[in-house]
Amino acid sequence: MHPLAEKMLRKSALPSIYCPGCGHGTVLNSFLRAVDKLGVYDNLALVGGIGCSGWTPVFIKADTIHALHGRAVAVATGLKLAQPDRKVVVFCGDGDCVAIGGNHFIHAARRNIDLTVVMLNNNIYGMTGGQVAPTTPYQARTQTSPRGNPEQPFDACELARAAGATYIARWTTAQPAQMAKSMREAMEHKGFAFVEVVVQCPTQAGRYMYGTGSAVDLYEMLKTNSVRLSKAGELGAEELAGKIVVGRLLQRDDRPEFTEGVYGLCQAKGV
Numbered sequence: 328m329h330p331l332a333e334k335m336l337r338k339s340a341l342p343s344i345y346c347p348g349c350g351h352g353t354v355l356n357s358f359l360r361a362v363d364k365l366g367v368y369d370n371l372a373l374v375g376g377i378g379c380s381g382w383t384p385v386f387i388k389a390d391t392i393h394a395l396h397g398r399a400v401a402v403a404t405g406l407k408l409a410q411p412d413r414k415v416v417v418f419c420g421d422g423d424c425v426a427i428g429g430n431h432f433i434h435a436a437r438r439n440i441d442l443t444v445v446m447l448n449n450n451i452y453g454m455t456g457g458q459v460a461p462t463t464p465y466q467a468r469t470q471t472s473p474r475g476n477p478e479q480p481f482d483a484c485e486l487a488r489a490a491g492a493t494y495i496a497r498w499t500t501a502q503p504a505q506m507a508k509s510m511r512e513a514m515e516h517k518g519f520a521f522v523e524v525v526v527q528c529p530t531q532a533g534r535y536m537y538g539t540g541s542a543v544d545l546y547e548m549l550k551t552n553s554v555r556l557s558k559a560g561e562l563g564a565e566e567l568a569g570k571i572v573v574g575r576l577l578q579r580d581d582r583p584e585f586t587e588g589v590y591g592l593c594q595a596k597g598v
Contacts, residue, residue: 335359335368337388344382346453348542350500350526354447355383357503358416361510372413374403376423379454379528380447383418397427400435403442411586414443414514421448421462425481429461436490436519438585443513443520446483449528450536457531467536484576487521494520495577500527501550502573509575518584525549525571 328336336359345351362368373384373391376399384391390413394402403417424432424446435442450467452458457470462483466475484495494516496509506524513520527533527545534540537548549571556574559567 346530348529353500357507360507374417376419378420380420400431416443422460426461433490436492439518439582440585451532453531493518496575497523499525499549
């Protein structure tokens with residue numbers, strides 16, 4: 328076993344439950360490297376929701392809470408307020424984060440609470456059978472949209488930006504080193520940090536939406552369709568159609584952090 332895995336993985340939770348070819352393992356790998364680089368391993372507190380993504384914290388030998396579906400960000404908010412010195416990181420899926428948990432996500436961003444939220448976006452509800460999700464592409468076929476998805480998908484990064492998040496990045500599993508760097512930046516950032524990772528899902532999204540169960544084909548698709556933010560500005564709307572704009576999309580430090588504000592108010596009132 329790799330020394331990093333030997334040090335940080337909870338062996339009693341292995342082997343991984345991820346489907347063969349799933350991109351979630353790449354996200355876990357990048358996160359472990361980010362934590363090791365920062366040296367914050369002993370100060371981590373991880374929260375996961377329900378779904379394939381919710382298993383990510385379970386594999387890591389750190390303080391972990393497995394929350395109800397859609398409640399990971401809410402639980403993390405309480406945890407951060409109780410222990411403001413901890414590095415609190417949330418792992419959630421696109422359904423968990425911006426569907427049932429959408430309200431918690433919006434308000435955590437609005438408060439600018441010092442959390443890192445990593446959203447693993449596979450464009451579908453993978454664990455429960457391949458139902459349509461808020462990030463499912465328009466007209467894509469799923470188990471609950473056999474004639475094509477009639478709804479427009481959420482852009483979770485734009486949602487985070489509009490709600491008040493102060494750090495936003497997006498990558499795919501085809502850029503693991505860049506993903507790890509953004510995770511480091513997000514954990515170092517003081518405020519609400521959001522990292523979206525677009526992952527391949529051969530079992531559900533691949534078979535039903537993209538016509539292939541090959542993880543290699545899906546990985547190549549992510550790689551081919553990724554466009555750096557620095558290049559995206561040179562392209563027109565038609566050229567950007569179907570592309571995934573990746574990079575650090577936002578970093579700002581002009582909004583107060585919520586936890587410091589709460590403790591400051593308490594101090595001022597002598598509480």
